[in-house]
Amino acid sequence: MKYGIILLLFIGLSQLHAQDNISKKRIVPGELWNDSRGNPINAHGGGVLFYNEIYYWYGTHKTPGLSETNHADGGIHCYASNDLTIWYDMGRVLYLNDDERHDLFNECNFDRPKVIFNAKTGNFVAFFKLYLKGHGSETGYVGVAVSKSPLGPFNYSHKFLGGNSPNGSGDFAMFQEENGDLYHLTVRKPDKAFVVGKMNDEYLMPEGKYLVCQGILEKTEAPAIVKRNGVYHLLASGSSGWSPNAARYYTSTSLTGPWEYHGNPCSGTNSGNGLGSDKTYGGQSTFILKVHGHTNAYVAMFDINKPENPYESLHIWLPVDIRDNKFYIQWLDNWDLDIFK
Ligand code: DGJ
Numbered sequence: 001m002k003y004g005i006i007l008l009l010f011i012g013l014s015q016l017h018a019q020d021n022i023s024k025k026r027i028v029p030g031e032l033w034n035d036s037r038g039n040p041i042n043a044h045g046g047g048v049l050f051y052n053e054i055y056y057w058y059g060t061h062k063t064p065g066l067s068e069t070n071h072a073d074g075g076i077h078c079y080a081s082n083d084l085t086i087w088y089d090m091g092r093v094l095y096l097n098d099d100e101r102h103d104l105f106n107e108c109n110f111d112r113p114k115v116i117f118n119a120k121t122g123n124f125v126a127f128f129k130l131y132l133k134g135h136g137s138e139t140g141y142v143g144v145a146v147s148k149s150p151l152g153p154f155n156y157s158h159k160f161l162g163g164n165s166p167n168g169s170g171d172f173a174m175f176q177e178e179n180g181d182l183y184h185l186t187v188r189k190p191d192k193a194f195v196v197g198k199m200n201d202e203y204l205m206p207e208g209k210y211l212v213c214q215g216i217l218e219k220t221e222a223p224a225i226v227k228r229n230g231v232y233h234l235l236a237s238g239s240s241g242w243s244p245n246a247a248r249y250y251t252s253t254s255l256t257g258p259w260e261y262h263g264n265p266c267s268g269t270n271s272g273n274g275l276g277s278d279k280t281y282g283g284q285s286t287f288i289l290k291v292h293g294h295t296n297a298y299v300a301m302f303d304i305n306k307p308e309n310p311y312e313s314l315h316i317w318l319p320v321d322i323r324d325n326k327f328y329i330q331w332l333d334n335w336d337l338d339i340f341k
Contacts, residue, residue: 025083025085025086025336025337026085026334026335026336027084027085027317027334027335027336028333028334029270029281029315029316029317029318029331029332029333029334029335030270030272030273030281030282030283030304030314030315030316031272031314032314033087033314033315035079035087035088035089036086036087036088036089037089039089040311040312041057041059041079041087041315042059042061042062042077042311043057043058043059043060043061043077043078043079044059044060044062044303044305044310044313045059045060045111045112045113045286045303046058046059046060046112046113046114046286046287046301047059047113047114047115047224047286047287047289047301048287048289048301049115049116049117049124049150050290050292051117051124051150053082053292054080054081054082054150055080055081055082055084055289056078056079056080056090056115056150056151057078057079057080057081057087058076058077058078058093058113058114058115058126059076059077059113059286060073060074060075060076060077060110060111060112060113060128061073061074061075061076061077061092062074062310062311062313063311064309064311065309065311066309066310066311067307067308067309067310068242068307068308068310069307071106071107071108071109072309072310072311073096073106073108073109073110073111074092074095074096074106074110075092075093075094075095075096075104075110076092076093076094076113076115076126076128076145076152076154077089077091077092077093078090078091078092078093078150078151078152080151083337084289084291084299084337085336085337090151090152091152092152093126093147093151093152093153093154094113094126094145094152094153094154094156096108096110100133103130103132103141103143103156103159104130104143104156105132105133107133107134108130108131108132108133109129109130109131109137110128110129110130110143111128111129111130111131111171112128112129112171112172112222112286113126113127113128114126114127114128114172114173114174114287115127115150115154116174116176116182116203117150118180118182118202118203119180120180120201120202121202121203122148123146123147123148123202123203124146124147124148124149124150124154125144125145125146125203125204126143126144126145126146126147126154127142127143127144127172127174127184128142128143128145129141129142129143129170129171129172130142130143130159137170138167138189138190139161139166139167139168139189140162140167140168140169140170140189141159141160141161141168142159142160142161142162142168142169142172142184142186143156143158143159144156144157144158144159144160144203144204145157146204157204158204160205160206162184162186162188162195162197162206162210163186163188163189163195163197163210164197164206164209164210165188165189165190167188167189167190168189169186169187169188169189169195170186170187170189170221171186171187171221171222171223172184172185172186172187172223173185173186173223173224173225173234174199175225175227175232175255177227181198181199182198182199182203183196183197183198183199183255184196184197184198184199184206184210185213185223185225185234185255186223187219187220187221187223187239188210191218192218192219192239193212193218194212194213194216194217194218194220194223195210195211195212195213196210196211196213196255196256197209197210197211211256212256213252213255213256213257213259214256214257214258214259215250215252215257215258215259215260215261216234216236216250216257216259216261217238217248217261219238219239220236220237220238220239220248221236221237221238221239221284222236222237222284222285222286223235223236223285224236224285224286224287224288224300224301225288226288226290226298228296228298228322228325229325230253231251231252231253231325232251232252232253232254232255233249233250233251233288233327234249234250234251234252234259235247235248235249235265235285235288235300235327235329236248236249236250236285237280237284237285242305242307243305244275244279244280244281244282244283244284244304244305245278245279245280245284246264246266246277246278246279246280247264247265247266247277247280247285247329248261248263248264249261249262249263249264249265249327250262251325251326262326264277264278265326265327265328265329266280266281266329266330266331267328267329267330267331268281268330268331268332269281269331270282270316270331271331271333273304276331277331280302281302281304281316281331282304282316283302283303283304283305283314283316284302284303284305285300285301285302286301286302286303287301288300288301288320289301289317291337291340294337294340294341296322296340297319297337297340298319298320298322298327299317299318299319299320300317300318300319300320300327300329301315301316301317302315302316302317302318303315303316304316318330318331318332318335319332319335319339319340
């Protein structure tokens with residue numbers, strides 16, 4: 001059944017794709033990005049899963065017209081693409097609810113979802129930053145939801161406190177090794193140290209102790225991580241709420257470090273808002289996407305957060321330039337995937 005849906009989706013995407021206008025295939029960072037039906041892509045603080053030749057973009061659904069303080073978060077929205085430029089709306093794959101006693105009551109704070117496929121269990125596992133209703137951000141949970149299909153529905157399973165801390169943790173990245181081992185890298189609360197812990201085989205709970213990642217500056221948020229030729233590359237931000245700050249970039253041959261700090265990998269200026277690399281073009285990192293079918297092809301994904309109306313938040317996708325095995329990100333007004341050829 002699951003494979004039937006995916007096959008149909010793949011055929012459907014290919015046919016629709018063939019009819020699409022070639023001009024749509026340019027990525028325009030920092031401008032409104034519409035899905036194939038002309039609606040703004042409503043997936044914020046998200047990430048991309050590549051599964052069976054299809055890319056799935058998952059992010060937080062934001063309710064139009066509501067601010068962050070008025071609980072704009074509305075669960076996980078999913079889009080699918082086979083070319084990374086034209087995205088088909090697959091709908092919401094996880095909803096919040098109106099039960100005040102439930103962890104996912106619609107007044108919780110639900111941020112930065114990431115979905116990972118567990119080949120051992122056949123489950124798609126969604127992780128998200130979860131602050132319970134009325135509890136502020138002093139204690140941060142990781143929420144976990146599970147689905148048998150990339151298209152959901154994701155059923156809420158449980159929450160856990162990361163970092164072996166009673167206050168849990170904040171922004172995070174999930175990093176999956178080639179052998180399937182999964183790691184939770186996060187900023188621990190309350191001391192804001194950057195830590196890493198291994199998840200159990202089911203990807204449901206951390207197992208064992210979290211360790212501090214040596215060499216990572218305190219208050220490093222918005223982490224995104226990939227591994228290339230045995231080296232981990234970590235892109236992140238500083239800590240200034242919803243306001244942009246300068247990006248941070250580190251490399252290491254071990255997740256626990258020592259991590260080498262390379263400063264800000266960004267350069268250039270967003271011609272739309274005039275913001276340069278000191279403010280990450282107005283954005284904050286959320287994910288590094290590996291482009292399949294190419295070697296050394298990575299896309300850095302950022303959000304331009306608009307806390308007054310996050311539905312209008314914008315996406316910045318920029319290609320990663322690799323020189324001397326280091327990642328660099330240069331502002332481009334528009335670009336296409338031929339850049340990786
Ligand atoms: C910083 C995080 O990186 C954002 O995703 C968001 O949670 C803000 N904090 C909220 O202040």
